Amino acid sequence: MAKFVKKRSKKAGLPPGTLIHIGEKKTEKVKITIIDYDEVHFHEKEAKTIEECFPFKDKSRPTVTWINIDGIHQIETLAKLGECFKIHPLIIEDILNTDQRPKMEDFDEYIYIVLKMLYFNGKSSEIITEQVSLILGSNFVISFQEQGKEGDVFNVIREQIKTNKGRIRKMGADYLAYCLVDAIVDNYFIVLETLGEKIESLEEELVNYPTPEILRIIYTLKREMVLLRRSVWPLREVVNKLERGESSLIQKSTGIYLKDVYDHTIHVIDTLETFRDMVSGMLEIYLSSTSNRMNAVMKVLTMIATVFMPLTFIAGIYGMNFQYMPEIPWRWGYPAVLLVMAAVSISMVVYFRRKKWL
Numbered sequence: 001m002a003k004f005v006k007k008r009s010k011k012a013g014l015p016p017g018t019l020i021h022i023g024e025k026k027t028e029k030v031k032i033t034i035i036d037y038d039e040v041h042f043h044e045k046e047a048k049t050i051e052e053c054f055p056f057k058d059k060s061r062p063t064v065t066w067i068n069i070d071g072i073h074q075i076e077t078l079a080k081l082g083e084c085f086k087i088h089p090l091i092i093e094d095i096l097n098t099d100q101r102p103k104m105e106d107f108d109e110y111i112y113i114v115l116k117m118l119y120f121n122g123k124s125s126e127i128i129t130e131q132v133s134l135i136l137g138s139n140f141v142i143s144f145q146e147q148g149k150e151g152d153v154f155n156v157i158r159e160q161i162k163t164n165k166g167r168i169r170k171m172g173a174d175y176l177a178y179c180l181v182d183a184i185v186d187n188y189f190i191v192l193e194t195l196g197e198k199i200e201s202l203e204e205e206l207v208n209y210p211t212p213e214i215l216r217i218i219y220t221l222k223r224e225m226v227l228l229r230r231s232v233w234p235l236r237e238v239v240n241k242l243e244r245g246e247s248s249l250i251q252k253s254t255g256i257y258l259k260d261v262y263d264h265t266i267h268v269i270d271t272l273e274t275f276r277d278m279v280s281g282m283l284e285i286y287l288s289s290t291s292n293r294m295n296a297v298m299k300v301l302t303m304i305a306t307v308f309m310p311l312t313f314i315a316g317i318y319g320m321n322f323q324y325m326p327e328i329p330w331r332w333g334y335p336a337v338l339l340v341m342a343a344v345s346i347s348m349v350v351y352f353r354r355k356k357w358l
Contacts, residue, residue, distance in 0.1 A: 022097040030071035065140040102234040111136040116231035153183040210289040
């Protein structure tokens with residue numbers, strides 16, 4: 001299950017800009033991939049050292065460069081990259097802290113963007129969140145991921161660049177950054193579709209067979225909703241800032257596409273709020289169903305106790321063993337008492353049914 005709060009205590013007392021990795025180490029080896037392209041040329045390679053990325057900081061280069069780093073736990077690697085590309089130490093510190101909320105910061109020379117990539121764990125069926133940081137420069141984009149995962153949402157973008165599909169090779173670095181943000185947002189719909197199917201199936205099971213196991217699943221869903229809300233809700237402000245086009249690094253032509261991402265973000269938030277209401281309603285349904293079942297059981301037990309109260313009274317009278325009780329020497333006394341007790345029981349049951357208490 002995902003942790004909501006990462007351990008920030010190890011940064012206590014340290015000066016601002018101190019580089020410490022906060023979060024789980026999700027990959028052993030840092031993988032650095034460089035994709036350099038323009039409308040005609042394309043070149044991709046895996047860098048063995050961070051120094052191989054340094055030549056691509058040159059602003060005079062006519063190509064667009066995408067540097068992707070899988071694994072952010074090697075502090076020295078990020079420190080060298082930040083020093084070369086003149087990234088502020090506080091930004092490198094934020095990249096190392098995987099407990100950031102989605103945000104966007106404009107530093108004129110570059111734009112820093114933090115997003116949350118979401119996907120389902122196939123084994124545990126839990127939602128996994130991974131922080132993605134983007135640095136958008138004039139002719140480059142640097143992306144930082146917590147782990148190198150096969151089949152991540154950026155593979156589609158890599159394939160488009162490689163095969164020269166769409167307009168991505170005709171546009172600048174700002175359009176590449178838009179494509180990366182759009183891929184992450186579009187993947188939210190896949191997560192929400194899977195989550196919606198899970199909620200609908202659970203809702204049907206809840207109505208028919210409410211069990212304590214379902215209650216545990218409901219609480220897990222509520223926890224996942226909190227995680228999703230923390231990951232998605234601030235994204236609206238991030239995309240809105242990018243769409244306004246206040247930075248010279250984002251062209252007006254790209255702003256139109258960012259507006260579409262903003263619409264998708266609003267749709268995701270609306271869907272998420274609907275799911276939250278459904279899960280909260282499911283918890284109320286479970287509690288109501290449990291209460292109704294308990295009331296039904298108590299009702300049956302109360303009826304049984306009510307029927308046996310006069311029978312106990314009659315049996316108590318003839319069980320007192322007084323010597324001068326007129327019915328005791330009577331030959332038909334025992335059958336007569338049983339008959340009276342049966343008549344009382346039947347009469348009470350009939351009365352309860354007429355009152356629709358049974």
